[in-house]
Amino acid sequence: MYRTAAIFRRELRLTDNPLLEGVEAGEFVPVFFLDDYNQQEHGDSLRALFFHALRQLAEGIERLGGRLYVVPPSEQERFWDAVRPDEVRFCEDVEPYSRQRDEQLIPHLQARGIRYRILRDSLLCPVPNTTYPSFTQFYKRHFLPNVTLGTPVPIPQRLYTPEVDVPVVAIPQVDAEPACPWYATEEQVQKRWQDFVEHGLAHYSERRNLPSVPGVSRMSPYIRCGMISLRQMLRDAWGVREQFVKELAWRDFYSHLLVHHPETVNMELRPEWRGFPWRHDEEHFERWAQGRTGIPLVDAGMRQLLQEGWMHNRVRMVVASYLTKHLLIDWRWGERWFYLHLVDADLAQNVGNWQWAAGCGADAQPYYRIFNPVLQAQKFDPQAEYIRQYVPELREATSEQLADLENLHRLVPEYPEPLVMPDEGRRRFLQTAQQFFGG
Numbered sequence: 001m002y003r004t005a006a007i008f009r010r011e012l013r014l015t016d017n018p019l020l021e022g023v024e025a026g027e028f029v030p031v032f033f034l035d036d037y038n039q040q041e042h043g044d045s046l047r048a049l050f051f052h053a054l055r056q057l058a059e060g061i062e063r064l065g066g067r068l069y070v071v072p073p074s075e076q077e078r079f080w081d082a083v084r085p086d087e088v089r090f091c092e093d094v095e096p097y098s099r100q101r102d103e104q105l106i107p108h109l110q111a112r113g114i115r116y117r118i119l120r121d122s123l124l125c126p127v128p129n130t131t132y133p134s135f136t137q138f139y140k141r142h143f144l145p146n147v148t149l150g151t152p153v154p155i156p157q158r159l160y161t162p163e164v165d166v167p168v169v170a171i172p173q174v175d176a177e178p179a180c181p182w183y184a185t186e187e188q189v190q191k192r193w194q195d196f197v198e199h200g201l202a203h204y205s206e207r208r209n210l211p212s213v214p215g216v217s218r219m220s221p222y223i224r225c226g227m228i229s230l231r232q233m234l235r236d237a238w239g240v241r242e243q244f245v246k247e248l249a250w251r252d253f254y255s256h257l258l259v260h261h262p263e264t265v266n267m268e269l270r271p272e273w274r275g276f277p278w279r280h281d282e283e284h285f286e287r288w289a290q291g292r293t294g295i296p297l298v299d300a301g302m303r304q305l306l307q308e309g310w311m312h313n314r315v316r317m318v319v320a321s322y323l324t325k326h327l328l329i330d331w332r333w334g335e336r337w338f339y340l341h342l343v344d345a346d347l348a349q350n351v352g353n354w355q356w357a358a359g360c361g362a363d364a365q366p367y368y369r370i371f372n373p374v375l376q377a378q379k380f381d382p383q384a385e386y387i388r389q390y391v392p393e394l395r396e397a398t399s400e401q402l403a404d405l406e407n408l409h410r411l412v413p414e415y416p417e418p419l420v421m422p423d424e425g426r427r428r429f430l431q432t433a434q435q436f437f438g439g
């Protein structure tokens with residue numbers, strides 16, 4: 001009987017999963033290699049949700065009659081020798097570590113004469129041969145011509161997994177409070193997505209920038225763990241809301257960028273930014289990280305991150321801009337903090353967006369365009385509902401009082417004075433940038 005092995009990595013679901021295509025016809029050996037990298041590099045919130053998803057996948061596979069093997073990577077060779085599949089399949093990944101891991105895996109398979117197939121799941125379209133200078137060019141010239149809607153892969157009716165003699169390990173149990181509200185079964189994720197399709201998608205363009213209303217899908221943690229199919233999301237949004245399709249395309253844009261520029265994990269994409277005199281002020285950084293900057297919208301965002309492991313995109317842009325521009329602190333510090341605390345932490349998305357916000361990345365704003373966090377709050381949180389939700393000491397303050405940063409601390413003594421006033425921070429950044437770029 002034909003034996004297929006599938007390496008699960010971040011495609012932790014049964015619905016529309018290319019790893020499961022046609023596997024019910026033969027023997028199927030699903031495996032997850034529990035490697036140390038995932039344990040050490042990722043924050044607790046992501047690890048908690050990820051292992052929760054992995055457990056659910058294992059249970060789902062069991063319900064269909066199969067078994068997911070969770071194997072330490074040190075036992076890989078023994079695993080292949082024991083399983084001897086006709087075919088191995090796994091999905092392409094864009095992170096430098098994963099690409100290196102795949103390069104090491106392939107010779108092991110070839111040496112055993114095992115066929116392998118590399119599938120695509122966490123990307124919507126193939127990685128182009130080159131990078132595009134702007135998102136718009138990427139979208140028009142590469143994304144739209146190459147993206148395919150496809151048809152959903154059906155969930156197998158049954159699975160048959162043979163017994164193989166390999167050491168297995170238990171799925172780790174990670175406790176992280178911010179991850180708890182995100183725990184969901186695959187069916188619940190589907191339900192949340194369907195609710196958004198029915199009630200949110202049509203209003204997405206108008207509501208997506210308002211952090212106090214449920215205007216966005218909140219699917220990013222489930223995308224990160226592969227609990228929902230990106231193709232399914234694309235199919236549902238296609239022809240309904242192009243703005244939403246574009247957001248999914250941004251995801252591909254940053255993922256592709258990481259393939260071509262793995263150095264951007266630590267280094268600015270734009271060479272002219274390398275060596276920029278970022279400040280490494282630990283005290284200011286800590287105040288930012290804990291939501292104690294004295295700038296209400298920034299603090300609300302940073303506290304949302306600590307509480308929920310997630311932050312609204314508009315606010316992510318504002319807090320990243322405040323850190324890198326007003327506080328002049330190295331974007332790498334912010335990127336790391338986000339990475340360790342986000343339940344949707346994704347290397348390509350996080351690095352790409354941080355560099356965009358700092359001005360040194362792809363399609364980034366020119367350095368002299370700096371968000372004013374007070375004006376951003378007035379525009380996108382005009383009734384200050386979001387701020388009041390996450391900064392309880394400001395609950396009684398009116399929107400006018402929140403905008404009056406000079407006097408806010410006097411009015412609410414337990415709320416800190418601004419670390420840097422927006423105008424002052426802006427001036428300092430522009431001066432530093434002009435000196436550095438010689439402008």
Ligand SMILES: Cc1cc2nc3c(=O)[nH]c(=O)nc-3n(C[C@H](O)[C@H](O)[C@H](O)COP(=O)(O)OP(=O)(O)OC[C@H]3O[C@@H](n4cnc5c(N)ncnc54)[C@H](O)[C@@H]3O)c2cc1C
Pocket residue numbers: 208216217218219220221223224247248250251254311312313314316317320338342344345346347349350351353354357
């Ligand atoms: C500084 C900064 C750091 C970020 N770090 C991450 C990260 O680690 N992981 C992550 O998934 N996203 C990251 N983002 C992108 C974005 O904020 C989130 O994807 C989005 O807020 C998720 O919420 P949602 O699912 O409700 O999005 P929706 O508005 O419902 O959008 C649907 C999907 O489109 C994609 N998308 C939307 N906006 C972006 C964007 N700006 N860049 C790339 N893809 C996007 C996401 O996959 C998202 O789930 C970051 C943004 C900024 C500004």
